[in-house]
Amino acid sequence: MAESAERERTGLGQGPGRLLVMLYGVFTVAAASRSIYQLIAQYDEAPLAYILSAVSAVVYAFITVSLVRGGEGARKAAMVCCGAELLGVLTVGTWTLVDPSAFPDQTVWSDYGMGYLFIPIFLPVTGLMWLRGSRREG
Amino acid sequence: MIDVLTAVLGAAALALAAWCGFAAYRDQPTKDWHFIGMAVVSLLAIVQLVIGVVRLSQGDDPEQGVAIFIAYLIGSALAVPIAAFMSLAERTRWGSATVAAAAVVLAVLEVRLYDIWGGVGG
Numbered sequence: 001m002a003e004s005a006e007r008e009r010t011g012l013g014q015g016p017g018r019l020l021v022m023l024y025g026v027f028t029v030a031a032a033s034r035s036i037y038q039l040i041a042q043y044d045e046a047p048l049a050y051i052l053s054a055v056s057a058v059v060y061a062f063i064t065v066s067l068v069r070g071g072e073g074a075r076k077a078a079m080v081c082c083g084a085e086l087l088g089v090l091t092v093g094t095w096t097l098v099d100p101s102a103f104p105d106q107t108v109w110s111d112y113g114m115g116y117l118f119i120p121i122f123l124p125v126t127g128l129m130w131l132r133g134s135r136r137e138g
Numbered sequence: 139m140i141d142v143l144t145a146v147l148g149a150a151a152l153a154l155a156a157w158c159g160f161a162a163y164r165d166q167p168t169k170d171w172h173f174i175g176m177a178v179v180s181l182l183a184i185v186q187l188v189i190g191v192v193r194l195s196q197g198d199d200p201e202q203g204v205a206i207f208i209a210y211l212i213g214s215a216l217a218v219p220i221a222a223f224m225s226l227a228e229r230t231r232w233g234s235a236t237v238a239a240a241a242v243v244l245a246v247l248e249v250r251l252y253d254i255w256g257g258v259g260g
Contacts, residue, residue, distance in 0.1 A: 018224055022236045023239060025220075
């Protein structure tokens with residue numbers, strides 16, 4: 001369904017981009033399902049952590065869609081989001097180390113994404129590099 | 139039973155990851171044999187989903203909650219098939235790398251599933 005539209009535009013979701021789409025997709029699902037479950041089932045335990053998880057899910061979802069859609073506008077929007085994501089990981093990561101009491105429960109970005117094999121901190125860096133590189137081709 | 143299957147599926151996922159990772163390293167797209175491997179792993183994941191649901195309906199209770207258990211079961215069943223379709227669209231080494239990454243994700247999901255179900259004796 002997205003295939004025909006994808007071919008006409010610059011191929012953000014092709015080649016190495018395909019791998020990024022998959023990883024961003026996984027993290028969208030992981031962060032979204034986690035935050036939805038926690039916001040419903042145990043909101044009172046750690047509201048800040050769960051809301052941050054929800055925010056990260058939205059950021060991941062937006063980047064995934066931008067990569068699949070392609071095009072210059074999507075590329076720029078995805079770069080902004082990758083920047084926001086990197087900032088988020090660094091902020092939340094530092095915050096959880098400095099003041100653990102603010103986070104009684106984990107988020108995707110806690111301790112720089114340690115619970116997720118540090119992928120959350122590698123992903124935005126790789127994403128930014130890929131998005132920068134794909135401008136020259138397009 | 140479900141613990142054994144979880145362990146087998148985790149090992150199969152890692153094997154698939156290594157196999158497709160090797161194809162990516164050698165700059166090759168996924169081939170028929172890879173797809174057969176993906177089909178086997180997917181089939182195992184679907185069997186696991188069915189057994190998990192049956193066990194739940196028999197009144198078994200996963201240690202960390204039913205909702206999380208089902209979410210992880212569905213995620214495991216979907217991971218490799220989705221990557222397989224992506225590698226069909228991407229006939230380069232990156233298609234192979236995508237499948238390898240999805241297989242690693244599946245292996246991680248299996249480790250988590252083991253914990254969620256409650257470890258030994260399930």
